[in-house]
Amino acid sequence: MADPIFELHKVTVRYGAFTALSEVSLQVAAGERVALIGPSGAGKSTLLGLLNGSLAPSEGQVRLLGHDPTRLSTRALRRIQRQIGTVYQQFHLVPNLSVIHNVNAGHLGRWSLARAMLSLIVPLERQGAARALANVGIADKLYARTDTLSGGQQQRVAIARVLAQDPVVILADEPISSVDPERSREIMTLLRELCDRFSKTLVVSLHAIEYAYSHCERMIGLRAGRVVFDLPAGQVAPGMIEALYRIRDADA
């Protein structure tokens, strides 16, 4: 089969004296739905940063879609990054732009600067944006100002932006930590359905373990920058989760 989507070999990331990830090795294959779980500070966001090419490893090798990002020119790296869409906990939308512009921002990797400018005045690709919004269930918000939307709706806009980007893989960094429980289920179900329908790979970091069980097929447990387990969701026992989140490890 083809190359794995992501391949990490003994990757360590340090910020000054602090080690955020140490000797992490893993692979993600096309079509997988992977949950990253672990306490705050375990290195989930750092790992996602490696996967979308915004962080470089201090040691070890990272391959994104078969390429080593540290050896790519900036331009070539951008071409790879276009294939990797990210949804963020805090949405990372521009609050005072219309929804359509935030959705169209997903096209920027393909658009020339002139086209991007023009679209801010006369929105282009309206049908595509409308379709993306319909896919996330807020078709009627195309021309609304983004900051007039609720948190759950804004996260849907962020997902629509990723749909417009049309990447191979979607990364989601705690996508449901800023929305209420009912919205959480909807967002997770939406992500799963979209990945199924458009055959995208999904890597999502989660605090809510129940969604890791219900919406993903594989779980990677991180603690203090190390991979504690990497198993199919069905094989992760409750005791392993408890150990992952325990305040202080006996052998630490």
Added chain:
Amino acid sequence: MSASSATQHTSALPAALRSSLNGARLVALVTLVAIAWATTQVGLWRGDLINGGGWALVQQFFAAALRPELSADFLLLTLESTLVTFAYAICGLALSLVIGLAGGLLSSEVWWLSHRRPSAGRPEAPWLVVRGALAVPRAIHEVIWGLFLVRILGLDPLVAILALGIPFGAITAKVFSEILDETPRDALRGLLNSGAPAGQALLYGLLPRAFPNLLSYSFYRLECAIRSATVLGVIGAGGLGYQVLLSLQSLRYGEMWTLMAALIALSGATDWLSARVRQTLGAPARLEVNLAPGCDAQAAALARATPSSRTLLGLLAVGAALVPVSLIYIRPDFGRLLSPRAQMLLGQMAREMLPPDLSAENLARLLQLSSQTLAMSIFAIAVAGAFGIVLAQPAARQVMRARWPYWLARGWLLFCRAIPAPVWALLFLFIMFPGPLPGALAIAVHNLGILGRLIAEAVENVDQRPMRALQQGGAPPAHAFLYSTLPMTIPQSLAYIFYRWEVCARETVIVGFVGAGGLGRLLTEQLSSFDYPGLLSTLIALFALTFIVDALSAAARRPIR
């Protein structure tokens, strides 16, 4: 006295006193000493300040306020002059915004970082180089630019546009780069991470978010441009400033009041329009000095305002349409920029300037005049600050229940700032002997009008809930004001005052031109006697002074944030 005893004790009891002397206390102490020094330097304590013979003129001047010149011819002239001043301001502002946007992007950290790989670290800081380069045009006042450009390009509206646009452009670039750097970068980062090129990512992820602030500051610059265009008129560019000067010098006070009414109407209308626009944009403070980015008041204002993109584009379209209309009205001759004559004169001036006059005699004179200029600026800002803070309170909409103190304070502040500083200087010279004091007072009165308005807006924009809470607890309004609104706005007011000191230091030059002492007066003499080596050394001294004042102002604002 308190200064010397304090320093003695610092050496004797270092730890205890130093801790009580640091930060705000140190700033307060140094400020008081500096003000005391400045009053002696500008000659406040000398006996012969008032020229008694001038009172008759003052009486005539104020009596003429009741009989303004209202003949049809003169009203037409007034209208034309008003339009000329407005057109200068629009063209100069347009140029400054072009320079400001380009320079602002290039001197912002975020521009350079988004063109670099996020994992690349930050070994060098090219934006600091651009910032440094922009500091030079910024330090030189519009009027000096004007006098220079007149020598090279001849008398043409082009001179006024460039003289306004170049220094304003450099100032705007600095503020724009700060706005861009303080705008949240999450959306930008998200777009860059998804492979968008830097230009497109900035266009979608950063500029829309910074846009209300950029536009709001541009409207504040329009207010400044109107005032500067008036001052440039005083030195010969035409328009209202020039006509005011003519009427004043020929003692036709009735005409002068008509012109001043036009000036006040123009300035007042611009200020009102700018305030309205900024309210709509959700950036009500015209100038944000010392505000922590994303602070509550700012966030609340942004959330309240929901300007539609139609409003924004409409504003842009009107602004863009005004530029060609203004250009047609004043007809600058852009050909002069490339004319061989201009190049010849520029080369000649450059050759004659070098080397600057660094003789011991000249340096001693420069040092003495620099200290006089510094004293003038300190005295001016002390007076402006003291009266500005007091007048600003009634000028804030919510402070007094009765309406008349509000309108009185607002009207007086408008009057103060609408009259250009050189004209104030000439008015003070009616009753005072020439010297640094009338010049300093002129700057004080003009800046008092600007400061008072800035502070009043800060008072209006402060969180009203603490005041309401105290009143609900039974405190009378005045008491509640003293214990909530006033202390909450004092840091911001002081920050404005220190910031405005930088402007005062630059403006000492323009009152120098009407004979009010300091480096400005020397500069005038050197310009009229074609003493270019001396001129260059004076410019260097001015430049150094500006940098010292800016650095001191920034240092003083830090502990009161």
